[in-house]
Amino acid sequence: MPKLTPEQKEELRKTAAAMEAHDKAIRRGRIAAEAARDERAYRLIQEAQAKGQTLTLADARAKAEEEKQQETGGQEAAQPKQEAASPAPKAAKAPKTAKA
Amino acid sequence: MNRNDFKGGPGTLTWNGVTFQLVDDWEAQSEIRAREVRTNLQGLVGKREDYAITRITAKPIAFTGSLSSLFTKLFPYSPASIGNLIFPATDLPAVIQTKDGKSITYSAAAITTMPPLQFSPMRELIGQVVLTCIRKAGVAADDAAAHVAVGSSAYSEPTADLDDISAALYTGAWGSTSPFDDIETDEEGFTFTPQVQLSDLLTARDGLLNQRVQGVTAEVRFVPVNIDVDDFYDDFLQLDGSNAGRGKLLKARGQELTVTGDNAGDPVLTIPRAVPITGPARLSQANSRVGQVTLEAHRHDLAGVLQSLFTLGVVPA
Numbered sequence: 001m002p003k004l005t006p007e008q009k010e011e012l013r014k015t016a017a018a019m020e021a022h023d024k025a026i027r028r029g030r031i032a033a034e035a036a037r038d039e040r041a042y043r044l045i046q047e048a049q050a051k052g053q054t055l056t057l058a059d060a061r062a063k064a065e066e067e068k069q070q071e072t073g074g075q076e077a078a079q080p081k082q083e084a085a086s087p088a089p090k091a092a093k094a095p096k097t098a099k100a
Numbered sequence: 101m102n103r104n105d106f107k108g109g110p111g112t113l114t115w116n117g118v119t120f121q122l123v124d125d126w127e128a129q130s131e132i133r134a135r136e137v138r139t140n141l142q143g144l145v146g147k148r149e150d151y152a153i154t155r156i157t158a159k160p161i162a163f164t165g166s167l168s169s170l171f172t173k174l175f176p177y178s179p180a181s182i183g184n185l186i187f188p189a190t191d192l193p194a195v196i197q198t199k200d201g202k203s204i205t206y207s208a209a210a211i212t213t214m215p216p217l218q219f220s221p222m223r224e225l226i227g228q229v230v231l232t233c234i235r236k237a238g239v240a241a242d243d244a245a246a247h248v249a250v251g252s253s254a255y256s257e258p259t260a261d262l263d264d265i266s267a268a269l270y271t272g273a274w275g276s277t278s279p280f281d282d283i284e285t286d287e288e289g290f291t292f293t294p295q296v297q298l299s300d301l302l303t304a305r306d307g308l309l310n311q312r313v314q315g316v317t318a319e320v321r322f323v324p325v326n327i328d329v330d331d332f333y334d335d336f337l338q339l340d341g342s343n344a345g346r347g348k349l350l351k352a353r354g355q356e357l358t359v360t361g362d363n364a365g366d367p368v369l370t371i372p373r374a375v376p377i378t379g380p381a382r383l384s385q386a387n388s389r390v391g392q393v394t395l396e397a398h399r400h401d402l403a404g405v406l407q408s409l410f411t412l413g414v415v416p417a
Contacts, residue, residue, distance in 0.1 A: 028165065030259045035166065039117040045193055049207065049236065054245050056203035056253035057114060057195050 040064035111198040112258060113158055115209055115231060116173050118166075121258055123224050126158035128196065128206070128233075130248075133307075151307030152247055154206055154233040156194055159215070162225035162266040164365045164414075171367075171412040174229055175214050177296040179399070179409050181313045186210040186298065191237050203253030207236035207246065212311070214296060217369065217412075219270045219359045220289025225367065234308055268361035272322065274374060274395075275355030279326055280335065286323040286388070290359045292369055294318040294410065318397040318410050320357060320374060325388040329381050332390050337376050350375045351398040364417040372407040373400035 004012070041060035044067075048055040055063075113120045131154070134147035162170060177186075187210050194209035196202075213230035235246045272283040272290055297315040302308050327336065338344055343352040357374035361367050379393030400407045 024261070024263070027259060027261045031163075031165065031261060034259055035119070035169075038114055038119045042114055042117045042195070045195060045205065046190060049191060049193060049205075052239075054205055054249040054251065056205075056251040057197045058203065058253035058256075061256075 037061060037064050037068070040067060107200070109199045111196050113156065113160075114195040114197065116192050118169060118173050119258060120158065120160040121163075121260060123159040123161055126156070128154050128156045128204070130154040149241075151302075152235070152241070153308065154248065155212075156196075156206070156209065156231040156233065157228050158231075159224060159228050160226050161260075162367075163261065163264045164266045164268075165261070165264050167266065167365065167367055167414050170226070171414075174211065174226065175294065175412055176211055177214065177294075177313055177316050179316050179406075181296075182315060184313050185301070185310045186212070186313060187234065187237070187310045189237070194231050194233055197253060197255060199255050201252055201255050203251050205245075205249045205251075206231075206233035207239075207248065209233045210311070212296070212298060214294045216294075217292040217367070218289055219268075219272075219292070219361075219367065219369065220285075220287060221267045221269050222287055223289060225266045225268075232311075235306075266361075266367065268363065268366035270359050270361055270366075272357070272359045274336075274357045277335065279328075279331060280355070282326075283322070283324050284326040286325055288323065290320055290322045290369070292318065292320050292359075292410075316409060318371065320359075320369075320371065320395045320397075321392055323388060323392045324390050327388075327390045329389050332379065332381060336393070337379060349398075350377070350396075351400060354395075354398055354400070357395060361415050364415050366415045368413045368415055370411045370413075371395070371397045371409070373398040 038061070041057065041064040044060045044063050045055045045057070048060075110122075110125070113122065113126075130152065132152050133150040135150055136144055137146040137148050139145050160170065160174070187208055191208035192210065194206040196204040196206075198204070209231045211229060212232040213228070215229040216227035217225055218227065219225070233247070235241055236243070239246045241247070270289060272285065274280040274283060295317050296313060297317075298311040299314050300308055301310040301312055333339055334341065338353045351373045354373040354375035357369075357371040359367075359369040374395040375398045376393055376395050380391035382389060382391045397409045399409065
């Protein structure tokens with residue numbers, strides 16, 4: 001096996017450090033997402049309990065995920081609507097110009 | 101019995117919106133409180149149910165990334181809470197998710213023992229917390245899910261960042277005068293023990309319905325290895341001198357105690373007035389001159405405003 005030059009060693013070290021930082025960021029992101037999901041799931045368990053029902057943790061987590069996806073989907077759906085809505089006034093203005 | 105019928109295994113605890121991963125084995129100890137029924141002729145002839153409680157005892161893992169949130173949830177009581185009811189109007193259920201696929205929901209839980217904290221890199225930061233569980237609000241005991249409900253619930257492994265488990269190096273300072281401004285301890289570090297005193301609130305119809313905060317106290321223990329006997333007696337315990345004497349407030353002997361982790365995100369404990377109350381001078385072949393000292397947190401006032409008994413936070417980034 002060829003011996004690595006100091007520059008190559010340094011390059012390898014940098015790559016390993018970058019990969020570790022990337023892994024850590026993914027892990028942190030996943031932990032934050034789980035914490036947010038569990039907070040939401042806990043609220044759902046409380047709401048169910050207030051109605052005299054019992055929600056298991058797995059069901060509450062699944063519902064929390066659903067709620068989040070609906071919200072995210074809703075926001076994504078709302079975004080193109082706004083974009084689509086913005087050209088409309090321009091189109092409405094067009095006849096005015098034509099009249100003039 | 102089928103050899104696969106052994107039941108058991110670990111789990112996680114979710115309470116007040118936070119899921120705790122635990123250090124080691126933990127349990128939920130249930131108890132039927134009862135009163136004896138006696139007759140003159142026969143003596144004890146039976147017992148009558150008073151109420152049921154469950155105590156969950158567990159040691160949460162201290163992940164540095166969520167320390168602020170953990171401190172807020174695990175240390176809800178301060179002297180400002182005196183008179184408050186600990187079970188809120190909207191119940192806070194304690195939900196255990198077992199690894200073998202069960203969800204155990206205790207309807208209403210509140211912290212009745214705040215955990216001790218051990219500030220040492222070689223010890224777990226958070227000690228045992230106790231959650232007391234009682235019956236669901238507004239529901240009679242004969243309701244099937246009044247106290248606890250168990251259901252099947254698929255387990256999913258929570259993400260754990262092992263690098264993130266708190267194991268900080270700490271600097272302890274009591275006041276700003278040497279040698280107390282940089283106290284070195286034995287490897288047990290600083291042990292902080294807060295305590296809440298609660299009174300049971302019972303009714304004839306429902307039994308235990310709530311608990312009220314009566315008092316909050318806190319103390320810190322450690323073995324200082326770099327304090328000599330003259331400083332120990334003259335400036336620390338102050339068995340005599342200007343701050344000593346019958347009737348004097350002990351807070352005059354106190355100083356601000358801070359235990360601060362080395363890095364951003366590490367824990368910080370601040371006791372505005374930490375008063376030494378016990379401690380031995382040792383004549384030992386192996387041990388330090390001063391043994392384990394105990395400092396009580398006393399109230400301190402600034403311009404007539406009482407300061408916190410203690411605060412817990414993290415080192416800012």
